[in-house]
Amino acid sequence: MIVRLKEVRTAAGLTQQELADRAGVSRKTVNTIENRIFTPSVVVALTLAKALDAPLGALFELSD
Amino acid sequence: MVDQVEVEKRKALVSARLIRHRREGVMLGCLAAGALILMVMAFQNPVPPLVAMVALSLSLIVLGLTCLLFFDLWGRRDADRDALREAWDRDQVQSAEALQVVVMAAFGLLYMTFGARAAWQIALQNGDLVDWQAAVVSLALPAVVIKMILSGKRVQRRPGAAEKDADELTIHFRRSAVTWSFVAALAAMAGVYIAGLINAPLATAGMPVVFEISALTAALRYWWLDRQASRG
Numbered sequence: 001m002i003v004r005l006k007e008v009r010t011a012a013g014l015t016q017q018e019l020a021d022r023a024g025v026s027r028k029t030v031n032t033i034e035n036r037i038f039t040p041s042v043v044v045a046l047t048l049a050k051a052l053d054a055p056l057g058a059l060f061e062l063s064d
Numbered sequence: 065m066v067d068q069v070e071v072e073k074r075k076a077l078v079s080a081r082l083i084r085h086r087r088e089g090v091m092l093g094c095l096a097a098g099a100l101i102l103m104v105m106a107f108q109n110p111v112p113p114l115v116a117m118v119a120l121s122l123s124l125i126v127l128g129l130t131c132l133l134f135f136d137l138w139g140r141r142d143a144d145r146d147a148l149r150e151a152w153d154r155d156q157v158q159s160a161e162a163l164q165v166v167v168m169a170a171f172g173l174l175y176m177t178f179g180a181r182a183a184w185q186i187a188l189q190n191g192d193l194v195d196w197q198a199a200v201v202s203l204a205l206p207a208v209v210i211k212m213i214l215s216g217k218r219v220q221r222r223p224g225a226a227e228k229d230a231d232e233l234t235i236h237f238r239r240s241a242v243t244w245s246f247v248a249a250l251a252a253m254a255g256v257y258i259a260g261l262i263n264a265p266l267a268t269a270g271m272p273v274v275f276e277i278s279a280l281t282a283a284l285r286y287w288w289l290d291r292q293a294s295r296g
Binding site (some may be wrong): 025027041 | 155158231232233236289294295
């Protein structure tokens with residue numbers, strides 16, 4: 001899976017903590033998703049997309 | 065204006081609680097020191113073996129309870145400090161929990177040592193009531209650690225707050241810790257089984273070691289994942 005969370009977050013001018021606060025998750029959750037340690041559920045992925053005001057496909061994409 | 069007065073009143077209450085926590089911490093320290101002194105005396109003084117073993121069992125129980133109470137106190141103190149700063153970092157809760165399980169599991173090594181010795185005596189048909197006590201008590205800390213790792217809940221540190229559902233990341237960490245713990249337990253059991261084939265009492269004496277290895281692996285894996293998540 002291709003994860004573009006970090007790119008979208010930095011483009012939005014947000015820190016990990018700010019995004020975590022907006023999405024109601026911990027900073028560690030954001031950090032581990034960005035570093036591909038943790039694959040989030042659909043609920044968390046949609047929550048992050050909503051917090052960044054971006055479509056889900058902009059954050060996560062299936063690789064070939 | 066009224067709100068400001070309320071806030072000041074709440075801060076004063078929290079400050080008073082912090083002072084009380086410090087006193088409780090000193091008392092717990094004294095209790096732990098007393099238990100350690102009792103343990104040392106039980107080994108050094110020429111007292112009857114039964115008295116020594118009773119003193120030892122008592123020391124272990126007091127030390128275990130002190131450890132649990134200390135972490136509860138530490139959590140409440142942190143929560144009050146956060147309240148004073150008017151900030152709340154949920155990451156801290158997980159890090160505190162990770163450190164707590166590691167310390168508990170490390171502390172369990174002490175229980176394991178006494179438990180294995182007692183189990184050895186029991187397996188050789190030389191065990192008395194105190195050996196039975198030590199053997200059973202040795203299961204306490206691994207049980208507490210595994211219970212914490214298996215729990216789907218997260219203890220809140222705010223005074224009086226109810227437990228909260230653990231978030232996805234915590235559950236992911238716990239699953240990984242349980243998997244590692246299971247593999248470690250199987251490996252340890254295989255070792256104990258082979259040791260038991262060679263010398264049967266070793267199979268019984270090795271069981272506290274199996275439980276401790278299982279708990280320690282779970283705790284260390286959970287702590288390592290938490291450290292990894294904290295970086296970056």
